[in-house]
Amino acid sequence: MNASSTRTRRTAVRLVVGIATLAVLTGPAASLATAGDRPAPAPGGAAATAAQPAAADWPTLKAGSKGAGVTALQHLLTFRGQAVAADGGFGPATTAKVKAFQKAQRLTADGVVGPATWTRLVTTLRGGAKGAAVKAAQTLLKARGQAVAVDGTFSATTTAKVKAFQKAAGLTADGVVGPRTWASLLNGGAPAGDRAGLAKQILAQKQITLATVHPGGRHAGSTARQNIVDTADGKGALTSPWGDKPNRRVALDPRMLGGLLKLRTQYGYRLSVSEIVGGDHSGNSRHYAGIAFDITHINGRHVGSGAPHKQFMATCRKLGAQEVLGPGDPGHGRHVHCAWSRQGALRK
Structure with missing residues (x-):
């Protein structure tokens, strides 16, 4: 082969490689990995880097789960060709779908929706999109306190609500719903460690009732609701003067x-929270450390009078609570106490 032929062949190889690289960088996979997925720029103008959410950022849903996350899941299943009623309950029909x-995706067909399943279900959405996937995003936005119609149309209003949510969640507010935004929507909207963001999300939940009075005294500044508002x-959340x-x-x-x-x-769960750091507890109570809450009503029923407290207590443990007390434990016949760990062995 002469020198001219060799140069021609090398040029052709470079051209093919370049085209292939361009396809990877601009194809659907690239769009899914980057659009709407960037963390907000660091202070001082440091460039943001694109990143997929970690496995831990995706919630796990399975038979028996309820709520906005399940409704969004059902809309996404419909979007992916597995039509199912969006009723917010993870029943047998949803499990089958x-x-x-x-x-179809060559995943383990166990009916449990974890990180691998979520990443195949979600799709990147932006202004102008329509359909069941948009309804899924709108359902989650509404549940996270962003008032928006669940109409399946990614309008200017929806874009504005997405931007507002992203800003609160510490993401780049570009109005594009990519994997990181999906994961944040599904997980409650506030990044780990963001007390204020989490508190705002709690206040936006109409089915979480926060007490505005104390069972044993009057002090508006230390009620469960005021603790979250503050x-x-x-x-910081304020303790009661008599504690x-x-x-x-x-x-x-x-x-x-x-x-x-x-x-x-x-x-x-529909919940009524009676105390957080306020009220009167034992001297070494985890309430005073800001790592505990008490629940008096579950799904409209009082603890100790038919509320599903055993299942609820098991769920608290799944969520990381290490001290969970309820009916059958001394002093907890009428409420459930859920507390997280701190250094040292403490008891309520």
């Missing part, structure tokens, strides 16, 4: 706040 989708405003650690500002633990939020958004 999940298994069919997983089988946290949303960037302040063992009176009139103190306490930073609420994001693990506890995230657990409370997920009891509603991921597991579908």
Whole structure:
């Protein structure tokens, strides 16, 4: 082969490689991995980098799950050709559709929706998109406190609500719903460690009732609701003046706040929270450390009077609570106490 032929062949190889690279960078996979997925720029103008959400960022839904996350899942199944009623309940029909989708995607067909299934279900959405996937995003936006019609049309209003949500969640507010935005929507909207963001999401949940009075005294500044309002405003939650650690500002633990939020958004419970750091507890109570809450009503029924407290307590443990007490435990016949860990062996 002469020198001219060799140069021609090398040029052709470079051209093919370049075209292939361009296809990878501009194809659908690239769109899914980058659009709407960037964390907000770091202080000082540092460039943001595109990143897929970690496996831990996706919730796990399965038979028995309820709530907005299940409704969104059902819309996404319909979008992917597995039509199912969007009723917010993970029943046998939804399980069957999940298994069919997983089988078609060559995933383990176990009917459990985890990271691998979510990443195949979601799609990148932006202004002008229409259909069931848009309804899924709108359902989650509405559940996260962004008032928007669930009409299946990605309008200017939906774009504005997506941007508002992304800004609150620490993502680049570009109005594009990519994997990181989907994961954040499904998980409650606030990044780990964001007390104020989590508190705002809790306040937006109409099915989480926060007490505005104390069972044992009057002090509006330390009620469960005011604890969350103060946290949303960037302040510490206030203890009651009659407690063992009176009139103190306490930073609420994001693990506890995230657990409370997920009891509603991921597991579908309707809750009444009686105390967080306020009220009167034992001197070494985890309440005073900002890592505990008490629940008096579950799904409209009082604890100790027919509320599903055993299942609820098991769910609290799944969410990371290490001290879970309820009916059958001394002093907890009428409420469930869920507390997260801290250094040292403490008891309520």
